[in-house]
Amino acid sequence: xxxxxxxxxxxxxxxxxxxxxxxxxxxxxxxxxxxxxxxxxxxxxxxxxxxxxxxxxxxxxxxxxxxxxxxxxxxxxxxxxxxxxxxxxxxxxxxxxxxxxxxxxxxxxxxxxxxxxxxxxxxxxxxxxxxxxxxxxxxxxxxxxxxxxxxxxxxxxxxxxxxxxxxxxxxxxxxxxxxxxxxxxxxxxxxxxxxxxxxxxxxxxxxxxxxxxxxxxxxxxxxxxxxxxxxxxxxxxxxxxxxxxxxxxxxxxxxxxxxxxxxxxxxxxxxxxxxxxxxxxxxxxx
Numbered sequence: 001x002x003x004x005x006x007x008x009x010x011x012x013x014x015x016x017x018x019x020x021x022x023x024x025x026x027x028x029x030x031x032x033x034x035x036x037x038x039x040x041x042x043x044x045x046x047x048x049x050x051x052x053x054x055x056x057x058x059x060x061x062x063x064x065x066x067x068x069x070x071x072x073x074x075x076x077x078x079x080x081x082x083x084x085x086x087x088x089x090x091x092x093x094x095x096x097x098x099x100x101x102x103x104x105x106x107x108x109x110x111x112x113x114x115x116x117x118x119x120x121x122x123x124x125x126x127x128x129x130x131x132x133x134x135x136x137x138x139x140x141x142x143x144x145x146x147x148x149x150x151x152x153x154x155x156x157x158x159x160x161x162x163x164x165x166x167x168x169x170x171x172x173x174x175x176x177x178x179x180x181x182x183x184x185x186x187x188x189x190x191x192x193x194x195x196x197x198x199x200x201x202x203x204x205x206x207x208x209x210x211x212x213x214x215x216x217x218x219x220x221x222x223x224x225x226x227x228x229x230x231x232x233x234x235x236x237x238x239x240x241x242x243x244x245x246x247x248x249x250x251x252x253x254x255x256x257x258x259x260x261x262x263x264x265x266x267x268x269x270x271x272x273x274x275x276x277x278x279x280x281x282x283x284x285x286x
Contacts (some may be wrong), residue, residue: 027057035173038111039099041068047134050080051165052144055137056114066098066115067130069137071144074164076109076171081164082142085110088143092136109171112140 027045030036034056036043047067048055052075056068062078075081089097089112100112115132118126142148145162 003236030056033169035070035170038068038070038173039101039113041099041113043068048138048148049166049168050141050145051075051162052110052141053085054170055141060253063119064098064112064115064131065117065119067117067133067137067142068111068113070111070173071109071171072164072167072171073109073171074162075144075168077167078162081162082110084146085112086142088140092140096133096136101276107172108174111173112137140225184261 027047028041029045031046034043034046034054038058042060043056043058045057046054047057051072053069053071056070057065058066058068064153071081071085075085089100092114095116096114098113098115101108101110114136115129115131117133120126139148
């Protein structure tokens with residue numbers, strides 16, 4: 001892969017002859033679009049990339065190191081490219097494939113963890129295993145890109161180019177359970193605990209302030225109407241003036257009229273009491 005090979009050439013050119021060579025080459029840092037975890041392997045850095053996929057250095061929770069080959073967004077959407085990836089992984093030795101996802105996940109990018117890689121103990125065996133796993137990952141991605149297929153016949157026409165080569169973002173991935181609790185350091189765990197306690201204190205303070213503000217608030221529903229013991233109602237007397245030329249026998253000015261106020265709808269029967277000696281009709285009072 002060009003990215004990995006170019007990194008090795010730059011390191012060899014910058015390193016003096018008398019300086020000790022690094023046993024395992026350092027990986028590039030992860031980018032924001034890179035997944036933090038695939039399967040049970042946590043990604044630590046980038047080893048290389050091309051249009052078909054990415055190579056990551058990874059390790060699981062037990063400390064087992066591996067090289068993860070993962071397809072890009074464009075190659076993962078191509079059924080033929082996915083088939084080439086699966087065939088290239090199947091061609092690897094059985095003990096070299098530590099884990100992989102299911103090829104039936106059409107919405108996810110295919111990946112495979114290649115190893116085994118022993119921990120860096122300063123020996124040449126650890127470096128050789130790392131390089132062998134990296135070369136195997138490059139072969140898998142090269143099979144998807146088909147850049148190492150031998151030329152058949154003579155070159156004619158335009159150069160061959162995949163239609164998905166410009167879509168080089170890492171493919172879709174799924175993480176469950178969420179990865180953030182497993183990668184927190186002790187200091188980060190204490191910070192998370194203090195943040196949760198602060199949130200609980202703020203919520204309790206907000207509930208207490210709401211209780212202080214609304215404890216003396218009036219009820220929203222009106223109080224029920226309680227009738228008086230005598231069962232009387234209030235009447236309103238409003239003066240009215242008839243229009244001119246109406247032929248009414250009532251006086252023209254200052255004629256009071258009784259307008260009973262609406263009775264309360266409480267379901268309790270009420271009545272208008274009459275004074276002793278008054279006629280039965282209210283109109284007979286005047």
